[in-house]
Amino acid sequence: xxxxxxxxxxxxxxxxxxxxxxxxxxxxxxxxxxxxxxxxxxxxxxxxxxxxxxxxxxxxxxxxxxxxxxxxxxxxxxxxxxxxxxxxxxxxxxxxxxxxxxxxxxxxxxxxxxxxxxxxxxxxxxxxxxxxxxxxxxxxxxxxxxxxxxxxxxxxxxxxxx
Numbered sequence: 436x437x438x439x440x441x442x443x444x445x446x447x448x449x450x451x452x453x454x455x456x457x458x459x460x461x462x463x464x465x466x467x468x469x470x471x472x473x474x475x476x477x478x479x480x481x482x483x484x485x486x487x488x489x490x491x492x493x494x495x496x497x498x499x500x501x502x503x504x505x506x507x508x509x510x511x512x513x514x515x516x517x518x519x520x521x522x523x524x525x526x527x528x529x530x531x532x533x534x535x536x537x538x539x540x541x542x543x544x545x546x547x548x549x550x551x552x553x554x555x556x557x558x559x560x561x562x563x564x565x566x567x568x569x570x571x572x573x574x575x576x577x578x579x580x581x582x583x584x585x586x587x588x589x590x591x592x593x594x595x596x597x
Contacts, residue, residue, distance in 0.1 A: 440500075447497050454490040458483045481556045488563050492570035500577045527582055534575045541568035 465479035498504050511522050541564050548561030 444497065444500070447493050451490055451493050451497070454486040454493070458486045458490070461486070478556050481553055485553075485556075485558070485563055489566040492566040496570050496573045496577075499574045523585065524582075527578060530578055531575070534571050534578065538568065538571035538575065541565075541571055 461476065461479045461483045465475045469475045495504075511519060511526075514522065544564035545561040545568055548564050549559055551560040552558065553560060
């Protein structure tokens with residue numbers, strides 16, 4: 436099962452690299468075209484914006500899976516036993532609630548975006564909302580897996596990557 440997590444992590448990192456390369460090529464190519472030939476790519480701004488949305492969503496999902504998000508643990512780091520477990524489960528419930536709202540909102544935006552097109556590239560705007568939807572669903576799956584591992588007593592030690 437660990438090999439699957441490693442393979443998925445490498446896939447997400449590869450997709451992030453592709454997004455970054457696409458953004459750099461679009462923006463840098465547009466700058467060169469403007470200053471050298473006085474023209475440019477019309478699609479450059481929309482393409483780089485779409486790739487940036489996906490890059491951020493993929494990076495946030497990866498950070499969530501590796502437990503690298505910013506956290507405030509001034510209180511929880513000092514607790515042990517059932518009090519620490521209670522706060523850990525309470526935080527999971529609050530994260531699940533936030534993910535519920537994120538997923539339902541992203542789904543609503545994706546449905547609306549199916550009939551709306553971007554002005555220049557003419558792609559469905561649901562493609563941008565799809566990044567947020569993929570992020571929310573992926574984080575929900577990771578949250579369930581983390582909760583299951585904790586329930587079975589297999590949660591990683593504090594500060595370790597999941």
